[in-house]
Amino acid sequence: xxxxxxxxxxxxxxxxxxxxxxxxxxxxxxxxxxxxxxxxxxxxxxxxxxxxxxxxxxxxxxxxxxxxxxxxxxxxxxxxxxxxxxxxxxxxxxxxxxxxxxxxxxxxxxxxxxxxxxxxxxxxxxxxxxxxxxxxxxxxxxxxxxxxxxxxxxxxxxxxxxxxxxxxxxxxxxxxxxxxxxxxxxxxxxxxxxxxxxxxxxxxxxxxxxxxxxxxxxxxxxxxxxxxxxxxxxxxxxxxxxxxxxxxxxxxxxxxxxxxxxxxxxxxxxxxxxxxxxxxxxxxxxxxxxxxxxxxxxxxxxxxxxxxxxxxxxxxxxxxxxxxxxxxxxxxxxxxxxxxxxxxxxxxxxxxxxxxxxxxxxxxxxxxxxxxxxxx
Numbered sequence: 001x002x003x004x005x006x007x008x009x010x011x012x013x014x015x016x017x018x019x020x021x022x023x024x025x026x027x028x029x030x031x032x033x034x035x036x037x038x039x040x041x042x043x044x045x046x047x048x049x050x051x052x053x054x055x056x057x058x059x060x061x062x063x064x065x066x067x068x069x070x071x072x073x074x075x076x077x078x079x080x081x082x083x084x085x086x087x088x089x090x091x092x093x094x095x096x097x098x099x100x101x102x103x104x105x106x107x108x109x110x111x112x113x114x115x116x117x118x119x120x121x122x123x124x125x126x127x128x129x130x131x132x133x134x135x136x137x138x139x140x141x142x143x144x145x146x147x148x149x150x151x152x153x154x155x156x157x158x159x160x161x162x163x164x165x166x167x168x169x170x171x172x173x174x175x176x177x178x179x180x181x182x183x184x185x186x187x188x189x190x191x192x193x194x195x196x197x198x199x200x201x202x203x204x205x206x207x208x209x210x211x212x213x214x215x216x217x218x219x220x221x222x223x224x225x226x227x228x229x230x231x232x233x234x235x236x237x238x239x240x241x242x243x244x245x246x247x248x249x250x251x252x253x254x255x256x257x258x259x260x261x262x263x264x265x266x267x268x269x270x271x272x273x274x275x276x277x278x279x280x281x282x283x284x285x286x287x288x289x290x291x292x293x294x295x296x297x298x299x300x301x302x303x304x305x306x307x308x309x310x311x312x313x314x315x316x317x318x319x320x321x322x323x324x325x326x327x328x329x330x331x332x333x334x335x336x337x338x339x340x341x342x343x344x345x346x347x348x349x350x351x352x353x354x355x356x357x358x359x360x361x362x363x364x365x366x367x368x369x370x371x372x373x374x375x376x
Contacts, residue, residue, distance in 0.1 A: 006093075009115055009159060010072045013058070017075035020059050034061065037110050037141075041065050044139050049105035053131070055094040055124065055140075056112035060084050065108070070097060095123035099131045107132060108139035114161045121163070134208045180317050180332035184339050186265045187328045188257065188290045198237035199254030200322055205235050206258045207320040215316040220274065223259045223299050223306040230255055230301050256298050257290070257327055258320060259306040263297035265331040266308045267358065267367055268339040269316075275307040278370035282354055294344055294356035294370045312337065342367070 013020070024030055045052070045065060054062060057069030060080030069084075070092040071077050081089055092098055094109065107128045113121050121142075128138045143164035190196060206227045215221050230236050230252025239253025256279070263276055279298045284290070297306045310316050314335030321328040331337070341361040348354050352374035359366050 006072070006120070013073040014075040017059065017073060017079060020076065021061065025061060037062065040139065041108060044137065045106055051104045052106045052108070053099070053104045055107060055109035057089065062110065063087060070094065095120060095127050097127055097131055101130055102133045103131050104136060105133055106137045106139065110141050113140055113142045114163050115159055116163060118163065118165070121165070134211070180315070180334055182334070182336045183330050183332040184265050184268050184337055185328065185330050186261050186268070187326050188261055189326050191288070191290055193240060195239045195249065195253065199239045202236050202239055202252055202254050203258055203320070203322045203327060206255055207322055210258070210318050210320050213318055215310045217310055217313055217315070220307055220309050223262065224301055227255070256296065259297040259299045260291055260295060261327055261329045262318065263306055264291060264295035265329050267295065267342060269331055269337050270340050270360070272309040272311040273368065274309055275305050276368070277304045278372065280373055281375050282372040283375070292344065293346065294358045294368055
């Protein structure tokens with residue numbers, strides 16, 4: 001039986017491993033290539049990255065830029081481990097790495113993609129997206145298809161250096177990353193306040209973690225698991241919060257507008273709300289309110305979270321946009337999602353408590369309840 005292309009590549013580099021460094025890079029052209037690739041890494045890596053991975057690290061020529069490396073060739077890795085015995089080097093394919101989600105600040109790879117079929121290239125891009133932190137950076141090289149056409153070399157012989165792509169093939173592999181043509185959009189104004197700029201900063205930090213997160217069918221979204229500790233003063237600024245019915249100022253203040261708008265969109269999408277808390281008091285009048293009453297979702301790290309389950313048959317992606325005077329959330333899916341028609345019922349007790357129920361007008365099912373105490 002004929003070997004698959006991937007097996008042929010691994011066999012090739014296993015056989016080449018003992019002489020790879022000398023034959024490929026111990027010459028004038030090899031020195032030039034090495035210098036150019038180091039220039040790229042020096043320009044695109046800041047030096048502040050905590051965790052960096054090299055895919056197809058080979059014998060470790062460029063591993064002084066990374067603490068982690070993977071390669072499909074065990075014999076190439078054996079040489080790399082001799083050079084860098086303290087680094088985490090594992091045998092693995094780039095399409096299915098052994099690392100956790102959002103683990104790396106940067107991932108880079110040279111002299112790999114041009115040997116692979118497009119299916120495998122897109123698999124590596126997708127896997128890199130999984131293991132990269134929000135705003136993480138993927139660096140790789142690929143021959144330009146347009147330049148190959150210009151110089152009359154569209155295809156090589158066999159697998160070696162045979163693949164070239166256009167910029168759009170790399171930037172938008174939409175056949176491998178399903179499009180999200182269906183969406184529910186919710187917008188809320190950003191009201192003037194002395195801490196508005198800090199609030200917008202905090203919302204932008206949260207958006208960096210939330211945006212493009214893929215929530216698959218059956219998976220649970222957790223606001224704090226996604227956004228992280230709001231007490232981190234290196235990320236968040238002081239903003240307005242509400243504690244025990246009183247306005248206070250805390251690091252991370254203002255994030256409740258992000259959790260609230262996500263909760264509102266989740267209600268409209270008919271998603272299964274697992275955990276949600278309303279604010280203890282209702283500070284707003286109908287004129288000053290920026291969100292429908294009963295759709296708010298207060299969050300307090302370690303105690304109160306917003307969590308929902310994707311109970312649909314499609315993937316869901318969130319996109320939070322922070323503008324000068326408004327916040328917008330797009331909840332997108334690869335299957336149709338139709339906004340539910342919701343009704344709100346408000347009852348005020350003799351002692352001033354405000355009880356709010358939100359119901360699906362089609363099924364008459366109560367989807368959210370809130371109890372607000374009177375203002376102190």
